[in-house]
Amino acid sequence: MNAIAFTDVTKSYGSVLAVDGLTLEVPAGSTVALLGPNGAGKSTSINMLLGLLRPTSGDIRVFGETPAEAVRHGSIGAMLQEGTLIPELTVAETVEFIRRLYPDPLPLEEILRLADLTDLAKRRADKLSGGQTQRVRFALAVAGAPKLLLLDEPTAAMDVESRRSFWDNMRAYAAQGRTILFATHYLEEADENSDRVVVVARGRVVADGTAAEIKASVAGQSVSFRLGDQSVSGLDGLPGITGVELQGGRVTLRTADADATLDALYRKTTLDVRDLQIHGADLEDAFLALTQEA
């Protein structure tokens, strides 16, 4: 069962195409990062999933239902980019109010624990710091025990420490078999916290896979070693090779599959391989390459 299915979805604002033929399926139970620069259409896509925006064309399903139905049945929880709380209400009052709107919510204590808010339960919202407010907004997103959790750049206003505990909390929630889609423009966050990264640029999917696959597919990896006066011939025939460079007695093999290349290097050649180094492509490079191509 797909938690999310976009079928050829477009969304335009006047002449600006924010989402351009987006087709994407997310199976239930996975954690997916929607990675892209500002203006890539991430927020627009999330707002369409929530029924806050209507697609110009195409179809969106959430657990087989329309977004509006899924929201009404309490299947979705979300932390949107901006949002303040009611200043006069305490953390516990706010969370309790929201959780009771859902048919089958988590217990209050569990929500507060999940969001590290147990000690702040009695504090009024106007006395919270920015990071604490974000935690309350996370609590509101998970309060109804939604099967699908959407997070739109959730850590944008957080410091390093808060970020780390935020992702720990998110993983704890994900571990209960729930589906999570989060938008980010931080590459590291996408890499570390998802099973799958969907790179979007200008409203289209430009790459889709695990973080490692995306790195490999774009910039590839490189294997280098000291060749000395041995012959370079034949190296370009090894599996996965996309390029061979020789410099100062050291050869660098560019490869789409470092494992296969290494395996062949040791088994199929008689070269004396010394001082071996393997470099993964930087996800940053991959990301820039992908989003600029598009």
Next chain:
Amino acid sequence: MLSYIKVEMLRMLRNKRYIIFVVAFPLGFYLLYSNLWGNQVDQSTGVRGSIILMVSMGAYGALAASMMSTAVPWSQERHSGWLRQLQITPLTSWAIIVTKLVAALLLVLPSLLLVGLAAVLTQHVSLTAGEWAGLLLAMWIGTIPFAALGLAIGSVLPPDTAQPAAMISMFGLALLGGLWVPLEVMPSTMRSVAQVLPSYDYASIGWRIVAGHAPEAGPVAGILGWAVVLGALAVVAYRRATVRA
């Protein structure tokens, strides 16, 4: 929805502005005015000043409550993202506006009841049980047009302009409707303006009841008409404010 009404009440009762304008103001002014003019008797109806002032200040408090608890909070919620937070829960769109209206009506009661209580305790005002019931009910339900106006303002304007707009509407309606100054002492142009305002209709119903009469058809029709017009305006403005693009 009950818990939604509960949090709406809770937050306003903790709001200093609400307490000052809506509870302290009418109560304080009632105590002051009734000490000054409470013993004067209205020649045409024979009703004591302390009773007329009870209706006037109760009406002002109710008018203020119904607008203060709607316009600015609602505008802020639309702009701060709280409305979106609610829109992505199973709460339906109509439940949000109905709750706002119900909460606004409930928040009218503290000032009405406190002014009434002050009148009984300090000025020894006494009415028949039927008059009390009729008065409180009319003064309570009669705030629907004002709550609707507040919601319409909150739906149309951003918070920084909703604030002055609500204040001007509230004091304008109170002043021109004869809640602060009796209509008889106003210049004739102001008087003719006053007579078409819902606040004048609203207070007249109260003044009639305390004089021992059933409300006249004119003000009742007036308040109903305003309720329909402002209610429709609030619904249209609300739908425009929450439309999904």
